[in-house]
Amino acid sequence: RTVYVNGDYLPEHEAKVSVFDRGFLMADGVYEVTSVLGGKLIDFEGHAKRLERSLHELQIRKPMEDAALLEIHRELVARNEIEDGMIYLQVTRGAPGDRDFAFPPAETEPTVVLFTQAKPGLAESPAAKTGIRIISIPDIRWGRRDIKTVQLLYPSMGKMMAKAAGVDDAWMVEDDHVTEGTSNNAYIVKGNTIVTRHLGTEILHGITRAAVLRFAQEAQMKVEERAFTIEEAKQADEAFITSASTFVMPVVEIDGMTLGDGAPGPVASRLREIYIEESRRAAL
Ligand code: PLP
Structure with missing residues (x-):
């Protein structure tokens, strides 16, 4: 190489x-x-x-x-x-x-x-067809998560905690509210509304997040940018994550609780399709 x-x-x-x-x-x-x-x-x-x-x-x-x-x-x-x-x-x-x-x-x-x-x-990831399972862990990172530093020890530990628990990844929780995934932004879907944490110093401002929210709005989906609790997430109809390397990835289980029927939901699946299609079109 x-x-x-x-x-x-x-x-x-x-x-x-x-x-x-x-x-x-x-x-x-x-x-x-x-x-x-x-x-x-x-x-x-x-x-x-x-x-x-x-x-x-x-x-x-x-x-x-x-x-x-x-x-x-x-x-x-x-x-x-x-x-x-x-x-x-x-x-x-x-x-x-x-x-x-x-x-x-x-x-x-x-x-x-x-x-x-x-x-x-990369775009035909098998995990996108089954969805991934996550656990929640405390968010003990420093306070400037909006800066994409190479200081990734805690996210690495979070991935290891997920692995030890037999699942795929972890969402981090601070003051009872989900900040983000170890290397991705976190979303839940309730009814026809997509909820993801608002921007601030508490999370990385995902490039994929910005694109996906734009596509969601263009597709007339309702978006709420606000903090949500892990309890609210467990009661959601769907959940998903976004990042440059996973695009849009459905989440089907949170802390052992199965969401919906345990299969990737229609909103996550549709957004994944749109994101990959539109991104290919605009790629440099
Ligand atoms: N949040 C964290 C903590 C990340 O590490 C990442 C990506 O590495 C993201 C969110 C998603 O950002 P992007 O969509 O720009 O890859």
Whole structure:
């Protein structure tokens, strides 16, 4: 596999980053994951815009213009012959040389790494046909979840808690209300209304979330952006998650409680179809 690191395209075993990199030492960096379908990028502009915002919030220098970033994405898709899969992009505050809590001088070069992961048949995921099962766990993350940092230890632990419980993923709960999934935004459906948490610092502003809510409104579905409890979720007709890598994924069980008849619901299934179709059409 060919990866990108700081201006070079290299075989993955030759790509190197300093041991002093603040991404490595302090999780001082941000990332984006963009899906590839049919060799084209899904929602690239949304991801580029959010990257810029994350960098700005942390005062990390923006390493290049969006057009240059798009070129690197395309070059990696071509060099690695990616038909379906994802591109991971990470920008850290770089490697100043000494470990120090204070940010290094502004001229320190950020470290930029991109690599691809092939996922043949990404849009035809078998899990979308059966739906996934989730548990709820406390949300003990830091307070700026709207910044897409590489600080992913608790989400990783959440996935392990789900695995230990014999299910697929976890939703996080704070002050009795669901914030989001470990790596996705959370939704419930009651009657013909889709409910998902409002934007704020408590959740990541999902790029897939923005697109799906737009498509839902265009399809005359009713959307409420507000917090909901796990109890309300267990009584819902349907539930689902969204993320760049899973698109729209139905949820059929929450904390051992089966939703509806235990099969993916019509709203989630329809939104998945629309999202994949529209995203393919608009892909770069
Ligand atoms: N929430 C969290 C915590 C995430 O990690 C992610 C994606 O990685 C999302 C939501 C979904 O965001 P997006 O749709 O931009 O992939």
